[in-house]
Amino acid sequence: MDIKSQVLNIAGKARGAANSLARLSSDIKNGALKTMADALVDQSGHLIEVNAKDLEQAEKLGLSRAMIDRLVLNEKTIAGIAKGLLDVAALPDPVGAVAKMWRRPNGLLVGRMRIPLGVIGFIYESRPNVTADAAALCLKSGNAVILRGGSEAIHSNRAIVQVLQEALQKTHIPEAAIQLIQTTDRQAVHEMLQLDEYIDLIIPRGGEDLIRAVVKDSKIPVIKHYKGVCHIFVDADADPEMAYTICMNAKVQRPGVCNAMETLLIHKNIAKEFLPTMAERFQEAGVTLKGCEKARKIVPGMEPANEDDWYAEYLDLVLAIRIVDSIDEAITHIEQYGSLHTESIITKDYANAQRFLNEVNSSTVLVNASTRFSDGFELGLGAEIGISTTKLHAFGPMGLEELTTTKFIIYGNGQVRT
């Protein structure tokens, strides 16, 4: 079969399975997730064996140690993946939930019931654990999923999906609930992105280049997240100790993730008191600081920040620092250079806290807390499928609910329109 036919065949099967998946009870879905978790552990010997092929290939291709580490399957990582499936089983099922109902003057009782989106296309890079995670979240939310992983992990992904499909068979759920595009040819992605009659949503996970390429080519709606240029604004009357702790956490705890701080804005009235100690602590932690002119007058050792730095997502131990005259200037800076991801204000001032929360329209806005909380688990969504920095359908961390939509359900007793 040519690639176009292969992809169409997979999409057709997914579409065909979607209606019956939408009707599965929570008990059956949770039972399947447990069976899947057990099967992965049972087959861990086989999975580790197959994974060796990906590792061998990665060594040949000269991938970085960090990338190779992310590919590894061993007893421990497989147990982690299995635990992830059990965690998803333990989450509340969004499907069938009715958030509210209301009575119309004519007696109609109207509600909005959650239903699955249908078929999700998941496009991602490297890590094989994403294969099982995404499959579990889509199954729990009643969706069929078409997985397209990176070529680095293709052997592992094929083996994992085979184990998951065997578990589905045992629990009498259509195998087409979880499918993997078997070829690593890039044409398959292109073909997938044209099938808007079959696939309801595309979720790409990976670098900005991957995501931009998917958006450009897709006829299907894409939930996207280009980058996270997250800001913290230390207000004039911030508690300095709180500000040191939060800023350090936001920059240093895990600098390579999208919710790490990239630019620190400091009110001019607190800058002389706050910045020297903050800079010292950052430098002790190995952070390279890039400051505006005013900041460099206070801490002369800093590199100068240029216009590009305000747009930069370093994903590294590098931080841009700017002194601002007011909360207005801080908000304007965020509007101009931000990525709509996550911003935090550190302040004791009630009015400024409220202004920041109301006026900054990024997907997550915090008062007196680290930007690192912008995460589905941390916010209490139970799981995270991704983070959206565009506003349609979902904005910010996405949980199971964001893989569903609502239909109107109406109980009548003979009403007609007049």
Place this chain on the structure above:
Amino acid sequence: MDIKSQVLNIAGKARGAANSLARLSSDIKNGALKTMADALVDQSGHLIEVNAKDLEQAEKLGLSRAMIDRLVLNEKTIAGIAKGLLDVAALPDPVGAVAKMWRRPNGLLVGRMRIPLGVIGFIYESRPNVTADAAALCLKSGNAVILRGGSEAIHSNRAIVQVLQEALQKTHIPEAAIQLIQTTDRQAVHEMLQLDEYIDLIIPRGGEDLIRAVVKDSKIPVIKHYKGVCHIFVDADADPEMAYTICMNAKVQRPGVCNAMETLLIHKNIAKEFLPTMAERFQEAGVTLKGCEKARKIVPGMEPANEDDWYAEYLDLVLAIRIVDSIDEAITHIEQYGSLHTESIITKDYANAQRFLNEVNSSTVLVNASTRFSDGFELGLGAEIGISTTKLHAFGPMGLEELTTTKFIIYGNGQVRT
């Protein structure tokens, strides 16, 4: 200025206004809507004069009487448009509402606050009242709107938007909140659909061809509604009188709209009792009936229905009728031929009512009520911007809330991630 520059200029101004529009209080927005309503009534003489140009052009082009009627502005229609603006002013403001907040174990208080989408592109045909309606709904929900009306109403649309912009000026709201693409050149639509950095959502309103063309060309998310092939299933133990009344209402009250019934499914066990009287009533009302073979054995006068009839959106006094063996066959028929718009079951059977509500995943599903209730006003949304038959972001009738999204707001007191 060439067309590309014109459109870019408008889009740039809209984007620039979006942040300040998002912050307007409900009082200011409602005041502006009232000023706009007064201004339209004050300027009705001028509007009627300008409208005459569109009517003259329509006569020259030989448009149908029905189309010309929809173009007419007179004292009465202008009063109706002004009343529409006041109705929007009276609706609750979705912006700033926090549906729920929850406490995390670490003390963070997390909520989801409604915010505007930003910039809405509205593409529509003929009727000039849509110009004011769409402008009002976008303003109330804090969005900037770029209007692109049909060439038939271009003089009226220009005059209406000018009146609205003057009212905005009086109330110190940026004029760029409501803009009209001044040219009728089709290239302007194409240019508009490429500006995904400026426009957050495209809402097309009009025929299926217009909508398909917009979807095909757009880089911006489109909320779409191709057609409404709405079904009523008369179950074996439906109350016949209730079924007659509802079916008649759903087909005959306003056959040209998307929520009118297009196919009637009848359980075989009630068909002999129900169909002859139902057919007689429909025929008295001038409805042409097209039946399956079984239906034609009961009412021989019907035309035969072929495969195309099950897919047809007649938008006219024509109805397809099919006898089914079971509720399963009814649901399968709806899945195969339906458009995900609106379906209703008429039944006294509790279990079948629940099955139909749970298993039919169209955007509106009713028990014992007319499909004609699938409408934003009728369902209590207060207004209707459109109906979506695709699942992302909105599914079914859309009100003001569907022109917003939510951001996460988080109140902390020093929390960091560990």
